[in-house]
Amino acid sequence: MVVLSLLTLPASLGISATSLLLPTIAGDLGTTTGAATWLLTVYGWGMAVSMPLVAAVVRKLGRRAALAFGVTAHVIGVVLILFGTPLLVITAGRMFLSVGAGAMVVLSVGIARDIAEPRLRQYTLGAITASLGVSGAAGPLLGSALTDSLSWRVALALPALCLIAAPAAVRYAEGRTGSAAGRFDATGAGAFMLVVTGIFIVLQGPAGGVPTSLVLLGAAVGVAALAVLVPWTRARPDGFLPAAVRGDRRFVLSSAFVLSAATINFALIYAVPQLLAAQTDWTRSEIGAVLVVPMLLGAALSWGMSPVTVRLGSRRSVLILAGAAAGAAGIAGLLASVPALLVGAAIASFASAAGQGVLAAAATATVPDTSRTQAIALFNLAFQFGSVVGPAVLATFAPVIGLAHALSMLMLFPIVITALSRAGAVMTRQNETV
Structure with missing residues (x-):
């Protein structure tokens, strides 16, 4: 389990360690902060699109091929980031890093689900996702420290730390999952x-x-x-988007909920440093150090959500997490004071990390074994796409209504999904009684 956590742990550094560095990078490259934001969002996009593709590679060629693919992508990304000069080349390096990180996350979650006993599966997935939260909490401070002591290029390449665990992960990457019959769609x-x-x-x-x-x-x-x-x-019911996955109501709702929680968390990662800088005279490194506490607290609390889910069930747990995500956006956006921003960051970190673990188990609970790897990948795509949606929504609406108000808008996301899911459940029960 330690190896699998180390394989995925650096992935979240690609977002959290970059959020504070965008103005510095923009100044060094002679571009705008808006243009430098591509270094942040392209990482989320790359992880999102790579996960289903890697899952297909696992199904057809096996986990070792997917692991080799992830390692290769990381190496190419590091070279482009460390030695590239134009923003376009560095952005391409970030894209390769994100593709490799997506491969590592899919492999780790899939292996953990397969090797864990059914009664311990919830705890196992919770431990892996909590490790992502812990590394994400350390990201702002680590990125600032590396930028001050070495270079922001080193900070951008932090996800490649997973290569340390890659040799030890080979022994877990045996065989393929599901059926390898048929051609790749x-x-x-x-x-x-x-x-x-x-x-x-x-x-x-x-x-x-x-x-x-x-x-x-x-x-x-x-x-x-x-x-x-x-x-x-x-x-093509057995194609790239299997019918057993896209037609599974639990999978669809779990993916929608995790997208909303991730959107709010990544929006706070993007917005809170800027709002703190506007309200205080703290330096970049001081802001990074302050943010470690609430984000680490939220990630640590997410570890305790697994036993709660076992006792309460996934439905009640989802409602708790949806309420927490909405509350995080509301507290940080509507109050916008320094304490409110830190509390919001802690709650969002908890909801995102706990939601990924709790909802991953719920999303794949009724999916057939032959489609489970693809289901995990598509679920993780929904989570990771939150790193695109959150910052993009804020960047679009902040110039019009202000960053804090744009952040508060996002509290509606999990509320609307909860309302739609409840309405869908009522309609389903009514149809079953007709």
Whole structure:
């Protein structure tokens, strides 16, 4: 379990260690902070799109091939980040790092689920996701310290620390999961990636320095890809988006809930340092040091959510986590004082880390074994896409209504999903009685 945690632990550093460094990077490269934000959001996009692809590699070629893929992507990413000069090259390096990190997360969660006893599965997944929260809590301080002592390039390459655990992980990466029969659904995978990428470009929008023409092109490509994806997946129940996964109500709702919790957490990671800098005279390193406490506290508390879930059940636990995520955005955004920002960061860290562990088990509980690896990957895609949605929403609305008010808007996300899920449950019961 230690090896699996070490394999995934550095992945969250790609977001948290970067959030404080964007103004410094922008100044060194002679660009704007908005343009430098690509270094943050492209990492989330890369992890999101890579996870289902890596799961398909696992199903067809086995875990060792996926591990080799992840290691190679990390090495390429480190080289581009450390030695690249233009922002575009460094951004490409971050993309390779994120793809490698996505591979490591899929492998670790899948292996942990397979080797853990059923009665300990919830605790095992909770331990792995809590380790992500712990590393994320240390990210702002670690990134600032490395930037001050070495270079921001080293801080951007922190996810590559997982390579230390890669040799020890080889012995866990035996065989493949599910059925390897049939050909890889390249059309379904390609259409799905284009849909996700189109959403990413639209969310980045002009606030991220994307020309309007490119935003419109991204939207058009995404819509066209969706028009291909829907009939294609319906005709191929065992394709890239298995029918057993996309038709599982527990999976869909769990993914929606984890997306909302992650969106709020990553939005706070993006916004809180800026709001603290505006209200205090703290340096970048001091802000990073202060943020360690609430984020580490939230991640530590998430460890205790696994036994609570065992006692209360997943439905009540989800309501608790949805309320916590909404409360975090409301407290930080509506009050916006220094104590409120720190409390909001702690609650969001707890809801995100605990939600990933609790909801991962719920999302895959009724999925067949042959589709479980793909289900885990798609669930993690939903979580990781929150790192794109949160900062993008704030970057879009902050210039209009202010950063704090934009943050408070996000509290509606888990509330709306909860209301829709309850309404869907009522309609399902009514249909069953007809």
